Amino acid sequence: MEIRPISEDEFEPFALCAAASFGYDAPPEERNKRVAVFEFDRTLAVFDGQEITGTGAIFSFGMTVPGGASLPAAGVTWISVKPTHRRRGILRQIMRRQLDDVRDRGEPFAALWASESQIYGRFGYGLAAESAAISIDRRHSELAFAPAASGRTRLVDRETALSAWPAIFERARPSRPGMYTRHTPWWENRVLRLHDHAPPGFGGPFLVQFEEEGVPTGYLKYRRKPGSDHGAPAGTLLVAELVTTTGAAYVGLWRYAFGVDLVTTIEAHLRPVDEPLWWMLHDPRRLVREPSDSLWLRLVDVPAALSARRYPVEGRLVFEVADDFCPWVAGRYELVGGPEGATCRTTAAEPAISLGVAELGAVYMGGARLQALARAGRVAGDPANLRLADAMFAWDPLPWCPEVF
Ligand SMILES: CC(C)(COP(=O)(O)OP(=O)(O)OC[C@H]1O[C@@H](n2cnc3c(N)ncnc32)[C@H](O)[C@@H]1OP(=O)(O)O)[C@@H](O)C(=O)NCCC(=O)NCCS
Incomplete structure (x- = not known):
């Protein structure tokens, strides 16, 4: 064919x-x-x-x-x-x-969202990031620990959002592994497209901007679904996307979402699994969280990918990667890295860790642990090297991809 x-x-x-x-x-x-x-x-x-x-x-x-x-x-x-x-x-x-x-x-790598989680592992994709669907009853959404949010929330039209939101997104992007560039047609035809498709029953979208001293520092796109509980208003507010560059904007926009009248349930899909909101709530058990796989990553050039990231602790690792589908990836590598930079190159040295390219893809962004993969029977290595590798590959914050592409 x-x-x-x-x-x-x-x-x-x-x-x-x-x-x-x-x-x-x-x-x-x-x-x-x-x-x-x-x-x-x-x-x-x-x-x-x-x-x-x-x-x-x-x-x-x-x-x-x-x-x-x-x-x-x-x-x-x-x-x-x-x-x-x-x-x-x-x-x-x-x-x-x-x-x-x-x-x-x-x-250096390819990334995707999978419709089914059993499809892409055979081609070397590893589960690199999770996201969480969250839901909370508004009556239990008191923020007990949030810092004071000085700033202003403003409902804006699409044109204002189109001019301010790309810069907010681009300022937020470097601090969160897994976020990706969005060009103007992407904003116009996807994130802020006209005649947007709403899930059944939902109206909107409504666009809110958070500003500190006149500077936009965060945005929230949401939808509303009316509802009634024996005559009492019981609507749902669905957070479609919330991106912030400051703590004040983060708190301010969640406070806004929790403050909208006629709503009893606030939902958000595809949120980071390390959402700080959990730690801000007076009654965190009320925040129902359902994690799921999100970004799958396929390394195609191991030295380029591993040399380009930073590692929170200094270390040297020698590991062997198996790869049936892209044989040029298979081989032994030496990684020397730390907070200031890293080099990764092929080597003839004896490896202390053996893993498949999908497992390396899973840990690359800091979202998975090699020791857990070893306990699952997917990675082999001596405990000291696996511990060092986990300390090196870990990252805060966890990887997050805000949108299914
Ligand atoms: C998923 C899809 C693209 C697979 O296409 P396909 O041409 O049937 O896949 P292939 O025949 O090339 O299969 C390659 C291998 O993957 C396996 N595989 C493919 N799809 C699978 C699935 N959905 N579940 C389990 N195994 C699957 C095949 O069994 C085969 O395994 P093997 O290598 O051990 O023989 C197709 O079923 C599809 O279009 N599904 C609906 C849309 C969709 O989900 N797209 C993916 C979006 S992320």
């Missing part, structure tokens, strides 16, 4: 293939918004004769790694195979072409 990038006039059958695979509608106006952020040279379609039967695409991101560097990263997306053609190796072909391309372009 032929596999190649599509041209712009092939977008419709491409989109319809994805829609048939995922089981969603793809009305024309929806498709157009998707095209706005598309990189056609990074699409792949698998053809059976004239028919597109499989799709894949990549967004070219800069993604933050521990220490604040932004590395070129391949954001893998649009992976689909029609129900008529599944389990014949089409996904495998797409993965092969994509990862070869990622290597050729010099991107």
